[in-house]
Structure formats: C-alpha cells, structure tokens
C-alpha cells in the first residue's frame with residue numbers, strides 16, 4: 001500500500017487523494033468485516049446512536065492516525081517527494097451537520113469505536129451538507145455544498161440491505177406543483193451507505209450508516225396512461241429529494257414539512273434495520289432491551305417512540321403494556337437546548353395525513369399519561385396541561401420533547417447547569433412525575449482529532465513529558481500539573497503554540513492573502529452566529545479597545561488579532577447583520593492608521609471542522625461568552641482548553657465545569673450568573689448602562705454614528721434596536737464592563753510569559769474530563785448497560 005501511495009505522485013492531486021484513500025480503506029476493510037463478524041458471533045448488546053446530523057469533517061488523516069499508519073505514510077510521502085498536505089486538502093469536509101450537536105455525534109462514534117463498544121451511528125446521507133459560506137461586501141452569501149460531486153471513497157452503498165418505509169399518503173405533481181394525495185398510502189426506499197468508524201489503534205472498526213431515499217421500483221410503467229406516467233416519475237423525484245439537503249438551522253426548529261418527513265425517514269429506516277438484525281439472533285421480542293440500546297440525539301429522532309410501539313404492537317403483535325415497557329426500556333433521549341424556539345412541536349394534522357397509525361399511538365400514550373398524572377396529582381389541571389403530549393390551541397401540536405421524555409427510560413442534559421435547568425425550569429412538571437429518569441452527561445470531544453491530529457507539536461511535547469497514555473485516557477493529562485512551573489515544559493508548550501500560530505498565519509496568507517502577525521495575541525470566537533452566543537458582546541469589547549487607542553494613541557496595549565468565524569442560518573436576519581458588522585469593524589480598523597499593528601479583526605469565512613482544527617491550536621484566548629443559562633454545554637470551549645488556550649467566559653454550559661477542573665484562578669470568568677440573568681429580567685434596563693457607563697455609550701455612539709458604515713449609513717440600526725431600544729434580550733450591556741475587566745486581567749497576565757505558560761499548563765492538565773471517552777463511558781454504564789466487545 002505504501003508503494004501505491006507514493007507511485008501516485010505523477011497523478012493530479014484529486015487522483016492522488018483518491019488513490020491514498022482507497023489504499024487506506026483497503027487496509028481497514030478487513031478489520032471492518034471482522035468487527036461485524038465478531039458482533040454477529042458474540043451477539044452482545046448493541047448501541048444505536050440516532051442523529052439527524054454527523055459533522056464529520058475530513059476522514060483520511062483521521063483514519064490514518066487511528067490506524068497508526070502515520071509514520072509509514074509520512075515516510076512513503078517523503079521518499080517520493082509527495083506533497084502530502086496538498087493531498088489532504090483535496091478531501092471535502094463531510095459537513096452533514098450544523099454545529100455542536102452534529103459534531104458531538106461525530107466525536108461520540110469515534111469514542112465508541114476506540115472503547116470497542118458494539119455501536120452504530122444512524123443518520124441521513126444528505127447530498128448537500130451545510131451550505132458553503134462566502135462573504136460579499138461583508139455579507140454572508142450561501143452556496144450549495146455539493147460534497148458528493150466526486151465519488152466519496154469512504155462510503156459503501158449496501159443496496160442489498162435496503163428497507164422500505166410506509167407513508168399514509170402519496171405525493172403527486174398536479175399542474176406543476178406538488179400535491180398530497182390523502183388516504184392513498186405510498187412507500188419509500190431507504191438505501192444504506194456505510195462509512196467506517198476507526199477506533200484508535202485500529203482494533204475496532206464500527207459503522208456509520210447513512211440513509212439515502214429512493215422511490216420503489218415496482219411500477220409497471222406499461223400500465224400507466226401518459227398522465228400517470230408523469231406523476232409516477234414525479235413521485236420518484238419527490239422520493240429522491242427527501243435526503244437532498246440538510247436544514248441549515250442551528251438551535252431552531254423551522255417546522256417544515258420536508259424536515260418532518262426526513263425525521264420519520266431516519267427513524268423508520270434505522271428501526272427497521274436494527275429490528276431485522278435483532279430478529280436474526282433473538283426470536284423473543286422481550287429480549288429487545290437486553291440486546292438493543294437506542295440513543296436519540298435531541299428530539300429530532302423522537303418519532304422512534306411511536307415507531308417502535310407500532311412495530312411491537314402491529315408486527316410483533318404484543319399487548320400495549322408489554323410493548324410500552326419494551327419501548328421505554330430500549331430508548332433514551334438527550335436534550336440539547338432550553339431555547340424555546342428550538343423545541344420541536346409538529347402540527348397534529350401532519351400526523352393525521354402522513355402517519356395516522358402513529359397519531360393513534362401518540363393519542364393513546366397521551367390518554368394514559370394524563371390519567372396517571374390526574375391520579376397522582378388530583379386537581380392539578382395546570383400540571384396535566386403542561387405535561388400533555390398535545391399542545392392545545394388554534395392548531396394542535398405534538399410536543400416532541402414531552403413525547404421523548406415520556407416514551408424513554410432516560411433523559412439527560414449535556415452539562416451540569418443545563419441538566420439542572422432542564423429539571424427545575426424547562427420540564428419541571430415532567431421531572432416531578434418521573435424524577436428517576438433524569439441525569440446529566442457532560443459533553444466531551446475526541447482527543448484524537450482535536451489534540452493528537454490537530455496539534456502535533458503540543459501532542460508531542462505532552463507525550464515526551466508523560467508518555468502517550470493520554471491518547472486513550474485523557475485523565476493522564478493531570479500528570480502535567482507538577483510541570484506547571486517547569487521551565488523546560490513551559491518553553492515546549494509556548495514553542496508549540498508559536499509554531500501553530502505561524503502555521504496558521506502561513507496558511508491564511510496562502511489561501512486568502514490576509515496577513516496576520518503571530519506575535520500578536522490570537523483571540524478567537526468561532527461558533528454558529530447566534531444572539532445568545534453574543535458575538536455582539538465581543539464586537540463591543542473590540543470597539544471599546546479600538547476607541548481607547550483612538551482617544552489615547554500612547555496607551556500601552558499588547559497587540560492583538562481578533563478572529564471570528566461562524567455561519568448564520570440563512571433566514572436569521574439579525575445574525576447576518578452581525579456578520580456584516582464584524583466585517584465592517586474589520587475593514588474600518590484595517591483602514592485606520594491610528595491603530596495599525598496594534599489591533600486587527602479578521603472574519604474567517606466558511607467555518608467548518610477543518611478550519612476549527614487549524615485555528616484552535618493557534619489560539620491564545622478562547623471566548624465563551626453566552627448569556628448565562630443559554631448555552632447547553634458548548635464543545636469548542638473544551639477543544640480550546642486542551643489546546644492550551646486560556647478562556648475568558650461566562651458561567652454557562654460546560655465552561656463552569658472546565659473552570660472547576662482547572663481551578664477558577666486559571667480562568668477568566670465574568671458576568672451575570674444564570675440565576676442573576678433570570679432574576680433581573682423584569683427590571684433590566686440597557687438604557688441605564690448607556691446613560692451611566694461612558695465607554696459603553698462611546699462604543700454604541702461610534703456604531704450609531706455610522707463610523708463603521710460610512711458608505712452605507714443606517715445599516716446597523718437593527719443593532720440599536722436589539723441592544724438598546726428593544727430591551728437587549730441577551731443582556732450584552734449588562735456584561736460589557738465585567739468583560740472588559742476580565743480582559744484587563746488577561747492582558748496583565750500576558751505581560752508575564754512564565755505566568756501565562758503556567759496557567760496554560762494547568763488548563764491542559766485539567767482538561768482530561770472533557771474527553772468524549774469519559775462521556776461515552778458514562779452513557780455506557782449508566783444509560784445503555786453495554787460492555788466492550790473486543791475484536792480478536
């Protein structure tokens with residue numbers, strides 16, 4: 001294979017990539033087959049992770065690393081003078097997700113394979129992933145992500161394992177538009193495309209199975225009249241468009257019909273597939289929870305509750321109570337957000353049309369639930385109304401979160417504060433009804449991709465200091481603690497950071513022409529653009545610092561580069577204005593000789609997994625500044641921490657636990673707590689801050705005076721509305737001065753390189769808990785009850 005790799009040097013870059021990828025796939029395919037064979041033989045309890053999103057990124061370098069092939073490949077590449085980095089660059093990111101939720105799914109399947117758990121991921125094979133972002137005149141422009149334009153060497157179609165999905169209605173084209181034909185059932189095919197998931201060390205190779213939709217092939221075309229022929233083809237077109245595109249909304253439910261069908265399609269295909277596998281080994285349906293654990297990544301796949309009930313009632317012919325017990329014991333649900341706009345509620349008429357049997361089942365679940373709650377809490381009609389699966393109103397809707405909590409044995413949040421708020425605020429009544437179902441599983445990220453692969457210099461320094469056990473046991477990093485004051489290790493860590501910054505600066509120059517100086521502080525905020533994540537608060541900080549330098553050119557201030565990156569949902573207008581503002585800020589500061597060389601803002605377009613892998617190792621300062629109580633967990637916060645960035649952040653999500661792990665004194669925490677945010681809602685006045693804080697007022701006045709929009713006056717008026725006159729829902733102004741104060745402390749430390757390195761080491765040493773291996777260990781022990789099934 002190594003010859004094969006190097007012999008490709010004469011070919012074009014894509015052909016070389018494809019050849020290397022195919023060689024690597026050949027190497028792993030034996031293990032892949034053997035893994036499934038082992039599971040078939042041992043028949044262990046298996047985990048199925050159902051997720052509408054898997055934000056995988058690139059696979060080649062990750063698979064090489066996990067197969068421990070990197071030294072051999074590097075040698076072969078060097079021998080034949082192969083431009084290895086150019087080969088890696090050929091691979092498109094598999095962007096089948098929006099942000100944190102999809103990336104979590106990708107980290108989880110890596111951890112499950114590394115921990116040798118018999119696990120499988122189920123998702124959809126979107127032909128178009130998350131859109132490509134370009135910036136034109138400072139505005140976000142979306143372009144389709146045709147990532148499968150060229151054949152993907154990592155996927156294998158398995159048409160032999162196709163499943164059929166039944167729908168309660170049909171679709172046909174009438175007069176050029178798509179209509180629903182009520183009461184005429186139809187069906188769809190789900191074709192599985194398998195991708196290998198290589199565990200570290202290459203022992204276990206699990207499968208990520210993605211479904212593509214197709215129309216069934218059993219039409220007898222000769223039997224159709226001309227009109228029917230056209231509508232039959234149209235039906236085929238409809239079927240295939242179902243998995244065409246990923247919905248680009250993050251932490252928001254857009255409530256569109258096609259998305260509803262996508263969600264059902266994922267559930268129906270995956271359950272049909274896993275039930276078929278289960279039945280090959282076990283004829284006794286009651287063994288289901290002993291052999292199968294299904295984790296629902298948010299409510300998106302929560303139709304699994306009525307779908308599994310349908311299978312057990314109608315296909316297995318079990319009675320209600322038995323079917324219900326098995327369903328609940330098999331399913332578990334992860335909640336990802338408390339934002340009201342993210343809670344899925346599907347119109348009841350859609351169920352009636354598309355999934356009439358499922359509606360029947362949901363209504364029966366609801367009837368029994370309401371009976372139980374009435375009995376246990378007599379006279380408490382408010383409670384009954386709140387726990388019910390159906391939201392009454394002019395349009396009745398099914399509350400998918402309630403369905404998921406009621407229909408599973410486990411509901412977990414993704415960070416301690418999030419799980420607590422979920423229990424005590426968001427679904428308080430359901431928690432009081434089923435307290436034993438709720439738990440916390442703080443998120444994590446895979447240290448293989450996010451440290452070993454992304455940051456080879458730091459990884460190497462760590463391995464030299466404590467050995468390489470940390471790669472699969474990240475708690476080992478705690479052994480770096482005694483080295484906090486070790487000059488040699490501190491220098492190695494600083495040198496690794498410096499190297500990553502230089503590499504990033506070179507890459508940026510080469511690919512975009514933008515120059516950044518590695519001798520400045522790299523200060524980053526990269527994540528989806530959302531009001532609650534408060535990129536605007538960061539922008540206000542930059543405006544204040546900029547204004548200080550304008551007012552006082554002799555001011556001493558370490559030179560800094562502020563990086564922003566992130567996509568806005570295409571329909572989220574304010575988020576798009578925030579992107580425009582960040583670009584205007586960057587342009588104005590670049591054009592102002594008063595601050596040249598001291599302050600720079602860069603908006604990096606097309607935030608994706610590969611960009612994160614480049615920028616995070618190069619970062620000095622990580623901004624995690626959501627309004628407290630709004631960020632469920634965050635995971636980029638963890639990636640930054642293990643890569644030796646210091647965090648400036650609010651007490652929100654997993655950042656709270658990170659500060660605990662590293663010691664609060666090694667974090668730069670500021671701002672209102674979630675409790676304070678909730679408690680000051682009724683009297684909070686952004687205007688007060690404008691009237692009483694000179695720097696806040698000066699910053700806002702600078703924005704409203706069109707200083708950053710000289711040639712487009714008035715375009716940032718919506719910012720006045722959101723920050724001032726509209727009540728500042730996310731409390732930017734309430735936290736701005738505290739943010740600046742934390743920033744001042746941070747700069748003070750930066751002036752002391754030894755002190756800085758010390759805190760960096762203590763942060764890395766404290767990041768062990770935030771490996772997704774730890775998270776998966778908790779799911780396996782406390783929710784799934786699955787054990788490793790090693791492949792011989």
Ligand SMILES: *Cc1c(COP(=O)(O)O)cnc(C)c1O
Nearest residue numbers: 099100527608609612634635636
């Ligand atoms: C880690 C990651 C995220 C999640 O970032 P948060 O800051 O936790 O929201 C989103 N997108 C990509 C590409 C990531 O790698």
